[in-house]
Amino acid sequence: MTASSSPNIDKNVAQFIQRMNALGLTPLIDLRDDYALIAFSLKEFLTGMKRSLIKSGVPENNINIEVVPYGNDRYIKVLIKKR
Numbered sequence: 001m002t003a004s005s006s007p008n009i010d011k012n013v014a015q016f017i018q019r020m021n022a023l024g025l026t027p028l029i030d031l032r033d034d035y036a037l038i039a040f041s042l043k044e045f046l047t048g049m050k051r052s053l054i055k056s057g058v059p060e061n062n063i064n065i066e067v068v069p070y071g072n073d074r075y076i077k078v079l080i081k082k083r
Contacts, residue, residue: 013038024048042067049078 013036020027020040025048030037046065054060064079 009036020048024051046076049076053078053080 010031013031017027017029017038020038025040025044028037028039028041046067050060050063050065053063058080062081064077064081066077067074068077
């Protein structure tokens with residue numbers, strides 16, 4: 001990373017963290033001179049997604065969020081019942 005791009009990256013990382021905080025997510029943050037590490041607990045991330053949907057007007061009992069295996073990976077499945 002060049003010295004000229006570092007302030008821009010720092011600014012972008014700070015904005016990302018602010019957006020995550022606005023969603024109710026508080027990531028683990030380790031900012032160093034040569035890297036920025038941002039990590040989320042899976043439980044908090046899933047809870048934040050659900051909380052965001054509820055704030056947007058989706059009833060809580062219509063939301064089902066879970067982690068499911070798919071092939072060699074795992075996905076976050078969000079099921080919203082319409083009826």
